[in-house]
Structures are given as C-alpha cells and as structure tokens.
Amino acid sequence: MSSPVFGEYMNDCFPVLVPDGSDSACFDNSLEMLVQAGRTMPHAMMMMIPEAFGVKYHMSTDKRAFYEYHASFMEPWDGPAAMVFTDGKIIGGTLDRNGLRPCRYIVTTDGLAILASEAGVVEFPPERIQKKGRLQPGYMFLVDTTEGRIVTDNEIKSKISRQKPYRRWIEENRIELRGLFDSPKLVSSQRETICQRLRMFGFNREELKMVLKPMGLNGQEPVGSMGNDAALAVLSNKSKLLFNYFKQLFAQVTNPPIDPLREGLVMSLMGFTGKKQNLLDETGLHCRQLKLPHPILTNEDIMRLRSVNRSDFKITTISSLFDAQSDNPGESLRAGIDKLVADAKAAVKDGACLIIISDRDASETKAPIPSLLATAAVHNGLLKAGLHADSGIIVESGEPREVMHFCLLCGYGANGVNPYLAFECLDELQRLGELPAGMEPVQIADNFIAAIKKGILKTMSKMGISTLRSYHTAGLFEAIGLEKQFVNEFFTNTSSRISGIGLNEIAKETLIRHKDAFAPRSLGELELDFGGEYHYRNQGESHLWNPVTISRLQHAVRNNDQKAYDEFSAAVNDQDLKLCTLRSLFEFQNSNTISIDEVEPASEIVKRFCTGAMSHGSISKEAHECMAAAMNAIGAMSNTGEGGEDEERYIEKPGQVSLNCQIKQVASGRFGVTINYLSHATELQIKMAQGAKPGEGGQLPGHKVTEEIAKLRHSTQGVTLISPPPHHDIYSIEDLAQLIYDLKCSNPGVRVSVKLVAEIGVGTIAAGVAKGNADEVLISGHDGGTGASPLSSIKHTGCPWELGVAETQQVLVQNNLRDRITLQTDGQIKTGRDVVIAALLGAERFGFGTSALVTMGCTLLRKCHEGACTFGIATQDPELRKRFAGKPEHIQRFMFFIAEEVRGIMAQLGFRKFEDMVGKVEYLSTQKAIEHYKAKGLDFSALFVRPDVSDGRAIRKTHPQQNKLTDHLDWQIIDKLKPAIDSKQKASIEMPIRNINRTVGTILSNCICKKYGEQGLPDGTLELNFKGSAGQSFGAFLAPGITLKLTGQSNDYVGKGLSGGRIVLITPPGSKFAAHENIIAGNTLLYGATKGEMFINGMAGERFAVRNSGTTAVVEG
Incomplete structure (x- = not known):
C-alpha cells in the first residue's frame, strides 16, 4: 500500500486498524485512510458499504461496473448500520444493503434538514415541513453546505461511477472461467482406487447415503431431526476430520441473521481472486482478477485453471502431503506443513497470482495434510510474510464434501474449493444404482454444487453476513477441543476455551484413516464403514441415546x-x-x-x-x-x-x-x-x-x-x-x-x-x-x-x-x-x-x-x-x-x-x-485420571472460575426486575374508558402523543382480552384519537373493538401482532407535501399480525406486513 499523499511517511500510518478496536472504530480508521489518500467521502462510503448490485437489481451499467471494480479489491462492510459522515463541508448518511436500521429525515421549508434514527425527535408544525423521507437500503442522503442543497442518491452515484472508465477496465481485465479456455482432457477418476481414497479421507456409508446422495439427487442440503447426542470430536474414539473440531458462530440479539430465502437478492457468493493492487490507487490492473460466481470448482474447472498460460496470471500447484511412514507423526506433519508454506511463499515470490493446494498425489507413503490445516497454514504464512495480497488460494482436495467443510475452508483463506473426490463419489453412486441412471452426471454435479451454495448462504446468513467476500478469511468459528497454541498458530483470533489436541493427535487421526485405506482388502466397491454419526449403530459413534x-x-x-x-x-x-x-x-x-x-x-x-x-x-x-x-x-x-x-x-x-x-x-x-x-x-x-x-x-x-x-x-x-x-x-x-x-x-x-x-x-x-x-x-x-x-x-x-x-x-x-x-x-x-x-x-x-x-x-x-x-x-x-x-x-x-x-x-x-x-463452582473439578488420548489435553479451568464476590454481590437471582410500566399512557386511557369497557358502550377520546409513548394500546388490549376473551369488544366500540409522533410499537397486539387514529407520524412496528383492532394513520391537515410521496410510518409494520385493519395515508418503511396472517392493510407507498 502506498500513496504520494503520504510519501515516505506511509509506514507511520500502519496499522490502519487500531488493534482490538470496535467495529465502528475499524470502519472509521479505514474510511479516514481512503479519504486522506485522495478519494471523496461519498466515493469511499460507496466502496465500503456498497448497495447490492446483482444482475437482478435495476441499475445503470456504469454504477454496476463501479461496484464490481471496487469489489475486486475491497471487501464490503456488512450491516446492520446507519452511517453518518462529514468532512465539515458535506454531511451525509447511508444505510447498509439490507436496510436493517431505521433512519428518518425531514426537510423544512426554510432549508433545515434533520436526520435521526426515529421520527419526532424535533416537532414542527405541518405547514413548515417540505418533505419527509427515510434512508432506503444502500441509499445515500447528502447535504452540501457549500452549495446549500441536498444532493440526491442518483446524482451522487452517477457522477462518481463515471469519473473513471470502470466499465472499460472491467471488460478489458476481468478473467472468468467460462469461455476463456478450451476444456482440456479431464484426469480419469481411477475407479479401481476410489474406495481406498474414500477411506483415506474418512468417508463412510452413512455419509454417502444421508449427505452426498440427497444433495446429488435434489440439490438440497439434507434435513434431519432430533438433537446431536453423539460424542464431541475431542471425546470420540473414532478418527475425526479436523473440520469436526470447529463450531459455527451465529448472530443473536446484537445483530440479526439474514433471511437467505426471502431476502436472497442481497446475498452473493461471487468472489475475486488473484494479485491485488495498491488499495490507495485506481488503475485497470486493479480488476485483473479471476471472477468466481461461487467458490465450488468442478474437476473440469480445476483442469481449465491448470491449462492457463498467461504471463500476467501465473498459476502454480503445490502438494499438501506429509510422510506417512515416519516414526514421529507429529514431527512429520510439522515438516509437511513447513514445506507447504515455504513452497507457497516461493511460488508467490516467483509471480504466482493463484496457488492451487492439492492432495491428489496422496499415496501409500504420502498422507494428505488435512485440507483445512493446509489452507490456514498457507494463508497465515503468506499473511505474516506480507504476501497474502499477491495471490489467491484454491484448494483441490478429496476431503471436503459437507457444507461446513466449504465454509471452514473459505473462512480460513480459500477463494475456491475443488472437492474432486466428492464428484467422483457421486459418479460411483450412480454407477451402483444409488442415483437414477437417467440423470446426466453434469446434472448430479450441478445439484451437489447447488446444495453446497445454499448451505454456504445459510451459514453466512446465520452471522448476518450477505456476501462471501465479507465472510472470506473472517474465521467466524469457535474451536472445541483444539490446543490453544495450535489454534493461535494456524487459526489466529479463533477462540479455543478448553484447549485440547495439537499436531501430534491430528497427525495420529490422519494416519489412522490412511492406514485403514491401505490395509489389504479387495478394492473397487464401496466397502466403507457404516459411520453411526447421525444414527446409532453398534460399533459406530457413541450416542447418549441408545x-x-x-x-x-x-x-x-x-x-x-x-x-x-x-x-x-x-x-x-x-x-x-x-x-460424549x-x-x-x-x-x-x-x-x-x-x-x-x-x-x-x-x-x-x-x-x-x-x-x-x-x-x-x-x-x-x-x-x-x-x-x-x-x-x-x-x-x-x-x-x-x-x-x-x-x-x-x-x-x-x-x-x-x-x-x-x-x-x-x-x-x-x-x-x-x-x-x-x-x-x-x-x-x-x-x-x-x-x-x-x-x-x-x-x-x-x-x-x-x-x-x-x-x-x-x-x-x-x-x-x-x-x-x-x-x-x-x-x-x-x-x-x-x-x-x-x-x-x-x-x-x-x-x-x-x-x-x-x-x-x-x-x-x-x-x-x-x-x-x-x-x-x-x-x-x-x-x-x-x-x-x-x-x-x-x-x-x-x-x-x-x-x-x-x-x-x-x-x-x-x-x-x-x-x-x-x-x-x-x-x-x-x-x-x-x-x-x-x-x-x-x-x-x-x-x-x-x-x-x-x-x-x-x-x-x-x-x-x-x-x-x-x-x-x-x-x-x-x-x-x-x-x-x-x-x-x-x-x-x-x-x-x-x-x-x-x-x-x-x-x-x-x-x-x-x-x-x-x-x-x-468450587464444588466441581476435572477428573484426575483421564486416559483418553484426545481428552487428556482438555483444560476446564476457564469454566471453574468463581468471580470475586467479596463486595457481597449475588451469584443467583435475589430480587425481581424493575416494573417499568407504571407511567404507561394506557393506564390513563383505561381510567377514562373503564365505564365504556364494562358496558360495551361506544366511546372516544382525544390525546396528544409523543415518541416516548411506546406500545400504546397494548395494556388496554390485555384488559379487554382478560374480560372478554379472543372476541374482544364489538367493532368500533372504542376510538382513540391521537395527534403527534407515536413511539415504537403503536397498536401492538391491538384487540378487537379498538380503533387507534393517529394524525401525525409513527415509528417502527406499528400494528405488530395486530389481533383484531383497527389502526388509521393520517397526514396532518395543512401539510404542504403530497401524502403518497412522504413517509408517515416506520419499518416492519403489521409484523405477525393475524386479524384487523390498517389504513395509512402515506408511505411506510421496509418489510411492510412481513408475516401478515390475516389483516387487511392499505398503504400509499
């Protein structure tokens, strides 16, 4: 990284990201670097938080080219985020591609603009308001104080996307697999050794039947039921793949997961790999990358890559094997890793833009290094040597076949994965009649890829991540049962709270499978162990329920x-x-x-x-x-x-x-x-x-x-x-x-x-x-x-x-x-x-x-x-x-x-x-005599820590939470309407409302439900008229017989769980704006509503009526 702006002082800028800084701090550090190096602030924001730009989105070719160009060397920052930025002359805001944060604004007739996370922060008479709006997913709101005007999203992005010939640069430099190279002759599948190789990589019959077969047949990840009562990998008596010692992380509360089914448009598995150019500059060479629509490469794809003969995109294959006959497996595996990393560094220094890590040459004397370990070792080795930006990593391995395997490989450094043995296995399953003879082999392979793609998207979505480019190398996993020193060396920044096995045990497990593969037996048919991971079997994996x-x-x-x-x-x-x-x-x-x-x-x-x-x-x-x-x-x-x-x-x-x-x-x-x-x-x-x-x-x-x-x-x-x-x-x-x-x-x-x-x-x-x-x-x-x-x-x-x-x-x-x-x-x-x-x-x-x-x-x-x-x-x-x-x-x-x-x-x-x-917790300890060769390395000291309670703080619940409902507006309403509620007589009231009045109408609904049950009151019995800005969850779970009329505006979650009531939102009289062009309500209205009506005299925010199950709703935009 270099820039003429910093010149000889460039090294003083590092590290750009403050160690242990928050996500917001890291974002700010990166934005400042890009802006100080010469990009405008809107340009840098478009790079860092791009809107979704897949082919299904309607946008100009110039804007799509801008986003694709920058995607080739800058990973997107995912939300949820509503970001506000300024350099003292312009001030703006932008929303993440998913639109997961509320952001409302108003513009007054005298030129005042107010943008905030909710409506009603500052109240104005309706005749003074010129426009009410909201930030939409990926959109930008910008005020230029020097020109004294609001700059539209379209104007901002049209200008920036045309300031350089991004479209021409993409067309001239982008490299794609399809259409570029003639399909070379494929390596034969070596059917006579397939069982041997399947054993070497730990395949079993249960896995073929329950995982591979459904994916090849239906293109769907297999579904199961009941919980996982099998032994943890570190406690299992069976030889386990390194993949099984990791657990996926996931979002809960602090940020949401993404819905890959209903909101798949914002998600993408597209990636770029190759030599990256200087982040602080812009040239056509920046997008000279191999564009992959997804990270799964077929056996034909990998051969196409090997056939590339371009001086500007050199590809090198290195073997990931170690000596299988050494008397010291741990040292042998260490030597194999050291050689692998050294080969990778040498290849990159020799100009390789892409490294293929391959275990195809495994033999009776050479065992495959676990593909996850090989990938992480090469990635970390290149990173420590300052070479990680100079080359991409493709993994050619017989080991990966499940969704988790691909996620881990991508999460720890792989740009693409060729699971060659999985494809060969699908061919063999068809030959044996396990898959329909009438299906084309290409269709079976495509189905398998489709299933893996869906699984990766779902795994990413669990963390709230929308693009593979954000997920790549993020290491969003936790290790369960791996030695801390081992994890720190190869899977840096991954948690491993209870320690566990290291290189010696991993080598031992690998060689157990290798020895089993080359043990004397007839070859050819799928003579594999049953497995017993998913269903209990005698002599299979241990299960608590048996x-x-x-x-x-x-x-x-x-x-x-x-x-x-x-x-x-x-x-x-x-x-x-x-x-277990x-x-x-x-x-x-x-x-x-x-x-x-x-x-x-x-x-x-x-x-x-x-x-x-x-x-x-x-x-x-x-x-x-x-x-x-x-x-x-x-x-x-x-x-x-x-x-x-x-x-x-x-x-x-x-x-x-x-x-x-x-x-x-x-x-x-x-x-x-x-x-x-x-x-x-x-x-x-x-x-x-x-x-x-x-x-x-x-x-x-x-x-x-x-x-x-x-x-x-x-x-x-x-x-x-x-x-x-x-x-x-x-x-x-x-x-x-x-x-x-x-x-x-x-x-x-x-x-x-x-x-x-x-x-x-x-x-x-x-x-x-x-x-x-x-x-x-x-x-x-x-x-x-x-x-x-x-x-x-x-x-x-x-x-x-x-x-x-x-x-x-x-x-x-x-x-x-x-x-x-x-x-x-x-x-x-x-x-x-x-x-x-x-x-x-x-x-x-x-x-x-x-x-x-x-x-x-x-x-x-x-x-x-x-x-x-x-x-x-x-x-x-x-x-x-x-x-x-x-x-x-x-x-x-x-x-x-x-x-x-x-x-x-x-x-x-x-x-x-x-x-x-x-x-x-002082009454617990670890068993003293643990003989299990894997379990004896576990350390539970972190679990048995007793916090300092010398000041008398409690270690269990001793008193109830605070009651925060005492000042709720509904209590006043119930007092005023109690005679009408008791007699079922019609009544109406008028009240002012502010955005601090949350969940209005819900306590009233409970009161009516307790008295009259599901049917509530007759329609139109109670009418509540409000003026002002309502707080969150206005009319949540509103019962039958209640009508809420609001003249003003509302925030998010109006009518959540609507249960038979009626809600009417009305634009204030005297407003100068057209109601159907302006925002009157926030996001996620009618979420989970089951019965009732809603009428909105204006526009609503994102995810309107999501999970609506029976209400009638009218909205103007």
Whole structure:
C-alpha cells in the first residue's frame, strides 16, 4: 500500500486498524485512510458499504461496473448500520444493503434538514415541513453546505461511477472461467482406487447415503431431526476430520441473521481472486482478477485453471502431503506443513497470482495434510510474510464434501474449493444404482454444487453476513477441543476455551484413516464403514441415546421402577469408556455430607423443571397436551413452542388438570401469537435461537400442516412453514428491550425470558438481556432437539451448555447483574447429575426436551421431519396418533426420579436448599485420571472460575426486575374508558402523543382480552384519537373493538401482532407535501399480525406486513 499523499511517511500510518478496536472504530480508521489518500467521502462510503448490485437489481451499467471494480479489491462492510459522515463541508448518511436500521429525515421549508434514527425527535408544525423521507437500503442522503442543497442518491452515484472508465477496465481485465479456455482432457477418476481414497479421507456409508446422495439427487442440503447426542470430536474414539473440531458462530440479539430465502437478492457468493493492487490507487490492473460466481470448482474447472498460460496470471500447484511412514507423526506433519508454506511463499515470490493446494498425489507413503490445516497454514504464512495480497488460494482436495467443510475452508483463506473426490463419489453412486441412471452426471454435479451454495448462504446468513467476500478469511468459528497454541498458530483470533489436541493427535487421526485405506482388502466397491454419526449403530459413534438408555428409562417411568432409573442414570453418567459430553469429565468435590432427610423435598425441586419448547405441529396434540398436564400437576412448566395454542386449553375445567402451557413462546414466525395467547401465559419466552439450529428459523413441513395446525398458526393447510431467521423487530439489543417491554404490556405481571444458544460471547449478550429488563435468560446447548433442521446445523453450530452457562454466570456476576435475572439451561439434560453440574455452574432452572419425549415412547427414529413417527408423537397422521401411549404420570415420575437423584448429590455435597448450590463452582473439578488420548489435553479451568464476590454481590437471582410500566399512557386511557369497557358502550377520546409513548394500546388490549376473551369488544366500540409522533410499537397486539387514529407520524412496528383492532394513520391537515410521496410510518409494520385493519395515508418503511396472517392493510407507498 502506498500513496504520494503520504510519501515516505506511509509506514507511520500502519496499522490502519487500531488493534482490538470496535467495529465502528475499524470502519472509521479505514474510511479516514481512503479519504486522506485522495478519494471523496461519498466515493469511499460507496466502496465500503456498497448497495447490492446483482444482475437482478435495476441499475445503470456504469454504477454496476463501479461496484464490481471496487469489489475486486475491497471487501464490503456488512450491516446492520446507519452511517453518518462529514468532512465539515458535506454531511451525509447511508444505510447498509439490507436496510436493517431505521433512519428518518425531514426537510423544512426554510432549508433545515434533520436526520435521526426515529421520527419526532424535533416537532414542527405541518405547514413548515417540505418533505419527509427515510434512508432506503444502500441509499445515500447528502447535504452540501457549500452549495446549500441536498444532493440526491442518483446524482451522487452517477457522477462518481463515471469519473473513471470502470466499465472499460472491467471488460478489458476481468478473467472468468467460462469461455476463456478450451476444456482440456479431464484426469480419469481411477475407479479401481476410489474406495481406498474414500477411506483415506474418512468417508463412510452413512455419509454417502444421508449427505452426498440427497444433495446429488435434489440439490438440497439434507434435513434431519432430533438433537446431536453423539460424542464431541475431542471425546470420540473414532478418527475425526479436523473440520469436526470447529463450531459455527451465529448472530443473536446484537445483530440479526439474514433471511437467505426471502431476502436472497442481497446475498452473493461471487468472489475475486488473484494479485491485488495498491488499495490507495485506481488503475485497470486493479480488476485483473479471476471472477468466481461461487467458490465450488468442478474437476473440469480445476483442469481449465491448470491449462492457463498467461504471463500476467501465473498459476502454480503445490502438494499438501506429509510422510506417512515416519516414526514421529507429529514431527512429520510439522515438516509437511513447513514445506507447504515455504513452497507457497516461493511460488508467490516467483509471480504466482493463484496457488492451487492439492492432495491428489496422496499415496501409500504420502498422507494428505488435512485440507483445512493446509489452507490456514498457507494463508497465515503468506499473511505474516506480507504476501497474502499477491495471490489467491484454491484448494483441490478429496476431503471436503459437507457444507461446513466449504465454509471452514473459505473462512480460513480459500477463494475456491475443488472437492474432486466428492464428484467422483457421486459418479460411483450412480454407477451402483444409488442415483437414477437417467440423470446426466453434469446434472448430479450441478445439484451437489447447488446444495453446497445454499448451505454456504445459510451459514453466512446465520452471522448476518450477505456476501462471501465479507465472510472470506473472517474465521467466524469457535474451536472445541483444539490446543490453544495450535489454534493461535494456524487459526489466529479463533477462540479455543478448553484447549485440547495439537499436531501430534491430528497427525495420529490422519494416519489412522490412511492406514485403514491401505490395509489389504479387495478394492473397487464401496466397502466403507457404516459411520453411526447421525444414527446409532453398534460399533459406530457413541450416542447418549441408545437402545440401553432408552429402554431403561422407559421401563423406569412406565413401572415406577427406581432400580431401572438408577441403571439408566448410571448408563448416562458413567462414561469412562465412552465419553460424549464435557461434563462427563467433571467430578464433584465432596464436602460435609449431610443426611438426605435434611435436603429440600423433591416436590420443590421439580418446580425448577420445564419441558422443552416443542410446538403443537412438530408433535401431536396428544403429546403436547400430555406434557402440559404432567408439568401443571407437579407445579412445573411446559412450553408451547412456536406454534400457538388452542384457546380451549385456557379454560380450566373442574376436577381436571389444566392443559394450558404456562410458558408461551414468541418466535420469529409469530405463529399463533395473539393478544389472547399472550394474556394467558405465566411466562413469555422470546426465542432468539434454538440449540439445534441457531441463526435459522423453525420449519414445519407441509404434510404436518393439517387443517387443525393451519388454524392455530393462522396459515394455509399443506403449505410448509419456515420462520424467518431474524425477528424482524429485533435488529439490536435495544430492539430486544423494546419487545420485552411490548410483551410485558401485553400481560402486565408476566415473566419474560430470552432463549439464547451457547457460543463464545453469549455472556455479554446475556448481560444485555438483563439490562433489557428480561426476567430470565435461557442458555441452550448445541445438542438441543429439533423437529426439522439441516444436518450441518445440527452437527456444527453452537457450543455445549457447560461453556455457555459458565460464561454467562461469570459475566453476570462480574457486572453485578446476576441478582436480577434467572439463569436456565437445556440441551441433552437427562439425569440428576446433569442438573447438579448445571446448578453449580450457575443455572437455576432446567429444561427437558428429548428425554420427555422418550418417557412418552419416543425411540429416536429421527423421522420427526417426515411425520412418520410410529409412536404417535412427532406426527399429525390420525392413524399414527392413535398409537400414542404416553401418560402424564410417565413424565411426572421421570421428573421426580431426577429430583431424588439431585437430592442424593446435594446431601453428598452438604447442601440443604437447592438455591444454596447455585453458582458454587468450587464444588466441581476435572477428573484426575483421564486416559483418553484426545481428552487428556482438555483444560476446564476457564469454566471453574468463581468471580470475586467479596463486595457481597449475588451469584443467583435475589430480587425481581424493575416494573417499568407504571407511567404507561394506557393506564390513563383505561381510567377514562373503564365505564365504556364494562358496558360495551361506544366511546372516544382525544390525546396528544409523543415518541416516548411506546406500545400504546397494548395494556388496554390485555384488559379487554382478560374480560372478554379472543372476541374482544364489538367493532368500533372504542376510538382513540391521537395527534403527534407515536413511539415504537403503536397498536401492538391491538384487540378487537379498538380503533387507534393517529394524525401525525409513527415509528417502527406499528400494528405488530395486530389481533383484531383497527389502526388509521393520517397526514396532518395543512401539510404542504403530497401524502403518497412522504413517509408517515416506520419499518416492519403489521409484523405477525393475524386479524384487523390498517389504513395509512402515506408511505411506510421496509418489510411492510412481513408475516401478515390475516389483516387487511392499505398503504400509499
């Protein structure tokens, strides 16, 4: 990087980004560098936050060429972001490509412009306002004070996109695979050795059947169900690929995931690779890059690249192999990596613009370096040598075949990946009749690529990232079970909290597969191990749920057999030979044992238990009601899941246990979320993420959406329901606080909990949840259950709850927030030992999902997504539902078995009350004699840290959250309208309103719902007339019979969850602007609305009526 502006002082500018600076600080550093080097501020902003410019977007060819030119050497900064910038002469604002931040502006008749994150910051009489507007996705608002005018987005970008010949430079210099080179002769697939090579790279039959075959056949990533109860890679007795030691990170609360289905237009897998030019200059050579439409290269593509003979784009192949016959595998692997990195550096210094890292030449004497390790080593090696900008990296490997593999390779340095063995394997599957003979091989390969592309987009979207260029080299993963020194060397800035294995063990695992591949056997057919990663198999991967544990638990609860439960508990807890979970390596530090008679009774302990969130839809009515009856009978809680609930269950019948779920979930799809639903809850749970698939929305296959389910969810029978990954009213921690406030207004006195999933940093998010006035935070483990989820999400996203609970407890205590919020956890919790470990780490409440299903008869067929559950649990088939044999007492017995086991351990540790045990992490330690060759390197010291509480700060919840509803405007309204509410007589009032008046009409709706139920009041009974600027969530969950009329303007989330009321927004009389050309309402109106009407005399913001399920709405733009 150089610039004549800085000259000899250029080195003084480095580092450009302040180490450990915030994302905003880093953005500001980069913008300042670009502007100081000579670009205008709008030009630099267009480079850094480009609008989406795919071919489906209507824009000029010059502007598209500008964006593509700069994309070849500058990665975009993703949102959510509303950025304001100034150099003292111009001042402007721009919005990210997704439009995820509110940004409103007004211009007055006397030339004053005000831009802010909400409407009503400054009030003006209507006749003084010339224009009201909002920033749109990717658009720019600019005031030029020297010229005294507002410069339009079109004028700004038209001028900048034509100041250099960007279009001509692109046309003359861009390199593309298609059409440039004749297709060379492909390398033969060597069918006679394919089984050998598949074994060498760790393929198994289960993987071919459940992963590769569906992708080649349908072009879709395979879907599974239930949670991941298999052993963590670092605890497995099987040889594991390095890929399996990483977990995907995901967005929750602080920024939203993106919806790759409904908002795929803003997403892109396009990338550029090759030698990058000087960032502070602009020439035609800057775009002399290889443009890849996506990162997956076919075997033909890789041969085309090798055939390139251009002096200005040299391509070099280097082998990623190591000696397989060395007596010291670790040293041999180290030597192989060192040679690989040295070869890469030499190739780049020799002018290579593209390096192909290849393991094709692996043999009996040479083993392949794990492709992820090879990629990361080369990337880091070039980076440290200052050569990373001089060359791109293509990986040619037989190892990658799953979505996670491609994501990791791209995340740690690869610009493109050629999974040559996966393509050969698909050909072989067709030859063996596993894929239709009539399908063209090209179509099968294209389907596989399409499935991987969709999976990468979904993985990126979980982090809220829209383009592969932003995701590339970002390393958005956490290592679970890798040595910290190893991670710091090759996967810099990646978290590895519990350390683990290093090069020696990785080499050993690689050579186990290599030795197996070259062991004497007949070659040719697919004679592979079964696997057992997804389904339990004898001699396969270890699973917590297996025939022994399932049968013992079911026998125990059906026969009230304590001995059978003890055998079940022992089978789960005694994992010395077959480790599965981190807690299997924990042991208790005994203290002063007391008599069990002194310990809190089981009847009190079970009140801390709840069932997992499973919707009526994912499971049958019979199973759903069975859990509710069981938990209500013992004073515990069941959870509706995200599918709504039949209002008949709210009616308590004399002599019968209530079937009303005490916990009602509010998820991103808002299925069945009405004011009546919210008003009948003891606890409302905001589902930010789910253990089995954080960063994604729930999904219910169409065959499960029966007439009954469609009615509950306000949807259409037979149509698959997929919730959006984000809550469209939660794009920040402030938005979450707003939804918490909304829900507390919908049912004053209700507890509000927020469900998160364990990952690095979840403690900080939990602290924000506490500050947002939530009463409880739930930390789910990565192994939570699901009715339907992509297999890659089940296996590769999220972390064990042991890490999440420990981090959350420590952060909450350190920030003196622990006293105001309850901490809950769930995820494969099965025994009293699990409960006690969670409590000692900091949890106070505990969820049971899969285990509750097992007590009702589930045998983990893992066919929930197919609706073919033969036990009548996870199905809507009327005939299968008749087979349901579960009973409430089965669940009750299970809960009491666990509670009694908890009591026994409490007595052993000297605790009389459960609350005294919470957060006492000093009673936990690591097992002393760990013989497992991988597990012995684990370090749990970070989990067992007890925060300093010498100042008396609490380590558990000791008092309730603040009540922030006392000054709500609705209380005044209710006082004025109480006679009309009681008599159902028509009445109207007029009131001023300001943007500090949030969620107006919601407490009133709860009052009416409690009195009159779902039907509310007759239409038009109450009319509330407001003048001014309404705050967030105006008319949220508005009940039937209420009409809100607002003359003025509103902010975001108007009519959220509208439940039968009517909302009218009117442009003020005397306004000089045309109503249909000006903004009167904010973003995400009618989100999750189910019934009612809305009339808007003006324009609304982004995502209007998203997830609308039955309201009538009229808007003018």
